[in-house]
Amino acid sequence: MAEQSKAPLLQLRAVEKRFSAGGLFGKKRSVAALDKVSLTVSRGEAVALVGESGSGKSTLARVVLRLTKPDTGAVLLDGRDEPASLAYRARVQMIFQDPFASLNPVHTVLHHLARPLLRHRKATKATARSRAAELLKTVGLEPAEEMLDRHPHQLSGGQRQRVAIARALAVEPDLLVADEPTSMLDVSLRAGILKLLKGLKERGLGILLITHDLASARALADRIAVLNKGRIVEEGTTRQIIEAPQHPYTRALLAAVAAKD
Numbered sequence: 001m002a003e004q005s006k007a008p009l010l011q012l013r014a015v016e017k018r019f020s021a022g023g024l025f026g027k028k029r030s031v032a033a034l035d036k037v038s039l040t041v042s043r044g045e046a047v048a049l050v051g052e053s054g055s056g057k058s059t060l061a062r063v064v065l066r067l068t069k070p071d072t073g074a075v076l077l078d079g080r081d082e083p084a085s086l087a088y089r090a091r092v093q094m095i096f097q098d099p100f101a102s103l104n105p106v107h108t109v110l111h112h113l114a115r116p117l118l119r120h121r122k123a124t125k126a127t128a129r130s131r132a133a134e135l136l137k138t139v140g141l142e143p144a145e146e147m148l149d150r151h152p153h154q155l156s157g158g159q160r161q162r163v164a165i166a167r168a169l170a171v172e173p174d175l176l177v178a179d180e181p182t183s184m185l186d187v188s189l190r191a192g193i194l195k196l197l198k199g200l201k202e203r204g205l206g207i208l209l210i211t212h213d214l215a216s217a218r219a220l221a222d223r224i225a226v227l228n229k230g231r232i233v234e235e236g237t238t239r240q241i242i243e244a245p246q247h248p249y250t251r252a253l254l255a256a257v258a259a260k261d
């Protein structure tokens, strides 16, 4: 079990990440994918990072996962600047947008769950199957025993995303980073996945939901941070942001949701 501390579970302090981009007339210029981004996520809290395509959301996810090193600023977990390691990867797990691409078609559900269980020593060969069945129950995939022997193509999109979430939970993480977890799913399945994530949050996980969709942020998040061109332009409780948005960019995002309703 990770040690508890007063510091937030996740803290980003003025994180900056620039990429060089080919400018006009062949001049190289650098673009800030993340411009002094500060953000916290506590245990038992879901924070949504909302922004349009290109605003820097995936870069932020990569920085949190320590797949990308920020140019300046810090990423702290429980107040510590931990290097990327097996232990770090166990504490911070990612849920991707496309549950089909994130599962291997040649392997069964059991294989997908047993692998992290064994690698992170959360189960032995003797206990992996029963632990995997428990994980499937946690994510609402039943009958679990039957699901364990299925291959990804025998599952619906929503069921696949549940397997991906079960796999993330296998290593007993403290933080889930979910990058557009419902955007590839039928609208009818989205609410179920968000409800599942909400239940996990209520059991103490920290969740960073990354999305272009304020409606899913509203369904899950306690707080919303609005990202525009690498900058957080507005941040507040979900209620504040939805009911009294201050920044014109947030208003524009909200208008786009209202137009869809």
Ligand code: ADP
Pocket (backbone or CB within 6 Å): 019, 020, 031, 032, 033, 051, 052, 053, 054, 055, 056, 057, 058, 059, 060
């Ligand atoms: P989002 O996930 O919100 O769509 P990204 O984080 O993918 O945004 O991208 C933010 C900005 O950074 C974009 O302008 C994108 O072109 C740029 N960018 C992202 N990754 C790279 C990279 N590896 N090399 C160069 N530019 C990148």
Ligand code: MG
Pocket (backbone or CB within 6 Å): 057, 058, 059
């Ligand atoms: Mg993205």
